[in-house]
Amino acid sequence: GENVEQHPSTLSVQEGDSAVIKCTYSDSASNYFPWYKQELGKRPQLIIDIRSNVGEKKDQRIAVTLNKTAKHFSLHITETQPEDSAVYFCAASIYGGSQGNLIFGKGTKLSVKP
Protein backbone atom coordinates (compact mmCIF):
# COMPACT_ATOMS: atom_id res chain seq x y z
CA GLY A 1 0.00 0.00 0.00
CA GLU A 2 0.86 3.67 -0.10
CA ASN A 3 3.33 5.15 2.38
CA VAL A 4 3.86 8.89 2.78
CA GLU A 5 6.91 10.38 4.50
CA GLN A 6 6.91 14.04 5.53
CA HIS A 7 9.78 16.31 6.61
CA PRO A 8 10.55 18.20 8.72
CA SER A 9 8.38 17.33 11.70
CA THR A 10 8.81 20.84 13.10
CA LEU A 11 9.71 24.09 11.37
CA SER A 12 10.23 27.52 12.87
CA VAL A 13 10.56 30.63 10.70
CA GLN A 14 10.51 34.39 11.15
CA GLU A 15 7.51 36.29 9.90
CA GLY A 16 8.02 37.21 6.28
CA ASP A 17 10.35 34.30 5.54
CA SER A 18 9.44 31.35 3.33
CA ALA A 19 8.64 27.84 4.58
CA VAL A 20 9.04 24.60 2.65
CA ILE A 21 7.64 21.20 3.65
CA LYS A 22 8.53 18.09 1.70
CA CYS A 23 6.81 14.73 1.22
CA THR A 24 7.65 11.52 -0.57
CA TYR A 25 5.26 8.76 -1.56
CA SER A 26 5.79 5.14 -2.49
CA ASP A 27 2.93 4.11 -4.78
CA SER A 28 3.56 5.26 -8.35
CA ALA A 29 -0.20 4.84 -9.02
CA SER A 30 -1.02 7.73 -6.69
CA ASN A 31 -2.07 10.77 -8.65
CA TYR A 32 -3.71 13.13 -6.15
CA PHE A 33 -1.75 15.08 -3.53
CA PRO A 34 -3.62 17.41 -1.19
CA TRP A 35 -2.27 19.48 1.67
CA TYR A 36 -4.25 20.04 4.85
CA LYS A 37 -3.78 22.66 7.55
CA GLN A 38 -4.82 21.88 11.11
CA GLU A 39 -4.94 24.64 13.67
CA LEU A 40 -4.79 23.73 17.34
CA GLY A 41 -7.96 21.94 18.42
CA LYS A 42 -9.53 22.18 14.97
CA ARG A 43 -10.18 19.77 12.12
CA PRO A 44 -7.79 19.39 9.16
CA GLN A 45 -8.84 21.63 6.27
CA LEU A 46 -7.73 21.49 2.65
CA ILE A 47 -5.53 24.39 1.59
CA ILE A 48 -4.29 23.29 -1.80
CA ASP A 49 -4.07 20.13 -3.90
CA ILE A 50 -2.37 18.98 -7.06
CA ARG A 51 -2.94 16.17 -9.50
CA SER A 52 -0.17 14.37 -11.30
CA ASN A 53 -1.00 15.88 -14.67
CA VAL A 54 0.55 19.18 -13.52
CA GLY A 55 3.92 19.96 -11.97
CA GLU A 56 3.07 23.07 -10.00
CA LYS A 57 0.05 24.87 -8.64
CA LYS A 58 -0.11 28.23 -6.91
CA ASP A 59 -2.72 29.99 -4.83
CA GLN A 60 -1.64 33.40 -3.53
CA ARG A 61 1.13 32.78 -0.96
CA ILE A 62 1.05 28.99 -1.15
CA ALA A 63 2.28 26.72 -3.90
CA VAL A 64 2.77 23.01 -4.36
CA THR A 65 5.26 21.33 -6.67
CA LEU A 66 5.26 17.71 -7.78
CA ASN A 67 8.05 15.55 -9.14
CA LYS A 68 6.47 12.32 -10.36
CA THR A 69 9.76 10.72 -11.34
CA ALA A 70 11.22 11.15 -7.89
CA LYS A 71 7.85 10.61 -6.21
CA HIS A 72 8.02 13.70 -4.08
CA PHE A 73 5.99 16.86 -3.66
CA SER A 74 6.46 20.01 -1.64
CA LEU A 75 4.46 22.83 -0.08
CA HIS A 76 5.87 26.33 -0.31
CA ILE A 77 4.56 29.21 1.80
CA THR A 78 5.95 32.65 1.04
CA GLU A 79 5.79 35.80 3.17
CA THR A 80 4.75 33.77 6.20
CA GLN A 81 2.45 35.31 8.76
CA PRO A 82 1.73 34.33 12.39
CA GLU A 83 -1.66 32.95 11.33
CA ASP A 84 0.16 30.40 9.18
CA SER A 85 1.25 28.70 12.41
CA ALA A 86 -0.39 25.26 12.41
CA VAL A 87 0.28 21.61 11.64
CA TYR A 88 0.42 20.85 7.94
CA PHE A 89 -0.28 17.38 6.53
CA CYS A 90 0.48 16.09 3.08
CA ALA A 91 -1.43 13.14 1.66
CA ALA A 92 -1.55 10.91 -1.40
CA SER A 93 -4.19 8.79 -3.06
CA ILE A 94 -5.57 7.66 -6.38
CA TYR A 95 -8.04 10.31 -7.52
CA GLY A 96 -11.07 9.06 -9.36
CA GLY A 97 -10.30 5.42 -8.73
CA SER A 98 -12.22 2.96 -6.61
CA GLN A 99 -9.96 3.89 -3.73
CA GLY A 100 -11.01 7.13 -2.09
CA ASN A 101 -8.77 6.97 0.91
CA LEU A 102 -6.02 9.45 1.60
CA ILE A 103 -2.81 8.30 3.23
CA PHE A 104 -1.36 11.11 5.33
CA GLY A 105 2.15 12.05 6.29
CA LYS A 106 2.91 12.49 9.99
CA GLY A 107 2.57 16.26 9.85
CA THR A 108 4.81 19.32 10.17
CA LYS A 109 4.31 21.78 12.99
CA LEU A 110 5.02 25.23 11.56
CA SER A 111 5.68 28.10 13.94
CA VAL A 112 5.91 31.62 12.54
CA LYS A 113 7.55 34.04 14.95
CA PRO A 114 6.52 37.70 14.77
Place this chain on the structure above:
Amino acid sequence: DAGVIQSPRHEVTEMGQEVTLRCKPISGHDYLFWYRQTMMRGLELLIYFNNNVPIDDSGMPEDRFSAKMPNASFSTLKIQPSEPRDSAVYFCASSPPVGKRAPGANVLTFGAGSRLTVL
Protein backbone atom coordinates in the same frame (compact mmCIF):
# COMPACT_ATOMS: atom_id res chain seq x y z
CA ASP B 1 -24.95 21.90 4.21
CA ALA B 2 -23.93 21.57 7.87
CA GLY B 3 -20.87 19.57 6.95
CA VAL B 4 -19.81 16.30 8.55
CA ILE B 5 -21.42 16.02 11.98
CA GLN B 6 -19.78 14.03 14.76
CA SER B 7 -20.91 13.23 18.27
CA PRO B 8 -19.99 13.32 21.02
CA ARG B 9 -17.34 16.06 20.78
CA HIS B 10 -15.74 14.92 24.00
CA GLU B 11 -15.99 11.62 25.83
CA VAL B 12 -14.31 10.62 29.06
CA THR B 13 -14.77 7.04 30.14
CA GLU B 14 -13.16 4.40 32.26
CA MET B 15 -11.16 1.48 31.01
CA GLY B 16 -13.38 -1.44 30.07
CA GLN B 17 -16.39 0.64 29.14
CA GLU B 18 -17.98 0.58 25.71
CA VAL B 19 -17.59 3.71 23.61
CA THR B 20 -19.72 4.60 20.58
CA LEU B 21 -18.80 7.47 18.29
CA ARG B 22 -21.27 8.72 15.71
CA CYS B 23 -21.00 10.39 12.33
CA LYS B 24 -23.35 11.93 9.81
CA PRO B 25 -21.64 12.51 6.44
CA ILE B 26 -22.43 15.32 4.04
CA SER B 27 -25.60 14.58 2.12
CA GLY B 28 -24.80 13.08 -1.27
CA HIS B 29 -21.32 11.88 -0.28
CA ASP B 30 -20.94 8.15 -0.80
CA TYR B 31 -17.53 7.65 0.84
CA LEU B 32 -17.14 7.75 4.60
CA PHE B 33 -13.84 7.47 6.47
CA TRP B 34 -12.86 7.04 10.09
CA TYR B 35 -9.44 8.41 11.10
CA ARG B 36 -7.68 8.38 14.45
CA GLN B 37 -5.21 11.12 15.42
CA THR B 38 -2.58 10.85 18.13
CA MET B 39 0.66 12.72 18.71
CA MET B 40 2.70 9.58 18.23
CA ARG B 41 1.05 8.11 15.16
CA GLY B 42 -0.46 11.13 13.42
CA LEU B 43 -3.58 10.67 11.29
CA GLU B 44 -4.32 7.00 10.76
CA LEU B 45 -7.04 5.66 8.48
CA LEU B 46 -9.03 3.07 10.42
CA ILE B 47 -11.74 2.06 7.95
CA TYR B 48 -13.69 3.44 5.04
CA PHE B 49 -17.06 2.75 3.45
CA ASN B 50 -18.40 3.24 -0.04
CA ASN B 51 -22.17 3.18 -0.48
CA ASN B 52 -22.49 1.90 3.11
CA VAL B 53 -20.23 -1.10 2.43
CA PRO B 54 -16.90 -1.42 4.28
CA ILE B 55 -14.14 -1.37 1.67
CA ASP B 56 -10.96 -1.45 3.71
CA ASP B 57 -10.75 -2.09 7.44
CA SER B 58 -7.07 -2.98 7.53
CA GLY B 59 -6.39 0.03 9.73
CA MET B 60 -8.67 -1.12 12.53
CA PRO B 61 -6.23 -1.81 15.35
CA GLU B 62 -7.86 -4.89 16.81
CA ASP B 63 -11.10 -6.74 17.36
CA ARG B 64 -12.14 -4.33 20.07
CA PHE B 65 -12.87 -1.83 17.30
CA SER B 66 -15.88 -2.17 15.02
CA ALA B 67 -17.61 0.18 12.60
CA LYS B 68 -20.98 0.12 10.91
CA MET B 69 -22.84 2.18 8.36
CA PRO B 70 -26.48 1.10 8.41
CA ASN B 71 -27.54 3.80 5.93
CA ALA B 72 -26.13 6.61 3.82
CA SER B 73 -26.51 9.21 6.55
CA PHE B 74 -25.12 7.49 9.63
CA SER B 75 -22.07 5.59 10.80
CA THR B 76 -20.78 4.42 14.16
CA LEU B 77 -17.36 3.49 15.47
CA LYS B 78 -17.50 1.31 18.55
CA ILE B 79 -14.73 0.36 20.97
CA GLN B 80 -15.48 -2.45 23.37
CA PRO B 81 -13.84 -2.74 25.82
CA SER B 82 -11.98 0.57 25.77
CA GLU B 83 -8.38 0.92 26.97
CA PRO B 84 -6.27 3.98 27.91
CA ARG B 85 -4.22 3.61 24.73
CA ASP B 86 -7.39 4.25 22.71
CA SER B 87 -7.33 7.86 23.90
CA ALA B 88 -7.18 9.99 20.77
CA VAL B 89 -9.18 12.30 18.55
CA TYR B 90 -11.36 10.33 16.16
CA PHE B 91 -12.27 12.08 12.93
CA CYS B 92 -14.98 11.12 10.52
CA ALA B 93 -14.70 12.41 6.95
CA SER B 94 -16.72 12.07 3.77
CA SER B 95 -16.13 12.37 0.02
CA PRO B 96 -18.46 12.90 -2.92
CA PRO B 97 -18.92 10.23 -5.59
CA VAL B 98 -15.98 9.92 -7.95
CA GLY B 99 -17.99 11.19 -10.91
CA LYS B 100 -19.09 14.30 -9.01
CA ARG B 101 -15.69 15.54 -7.90
CA ALA B 102 -15.19 18.89 -9.57
CA PRO B 103 -11.59 19.90 -10.36
CA GLY B 104 -10.17 21.74 -7.39
CA ALA B 105 -13.08 20.75 -5.18
CA ASN B 106 -12.39 19.37 -1.74
CA VAL B 107 -12.17 15.60 -2.00
CA LEU B 108 -12.23 14.93 1.72
CA THR B 109 -14.16 16.95 4.31
CA PHE B 110 -13.53 16.28 7.98
CA GLY B 111 -15.90 16.50 10.89
CA ALA B 112 -14.91 18.40 14.03
CA GLY B 113 -13.69 15.21 15.69
CA SER B 114 -14.51 13.30 18.86
CA ARG B 115 -11.90 13.58 21.60
CA LEU B 116 -11.84 10.34 23.58
CA THR B 117 -10.12 9.99 26.93
CA VAL B 118 -10.04 6.56 28.53
CA LEU B 119 -8.96 6.62 32.17
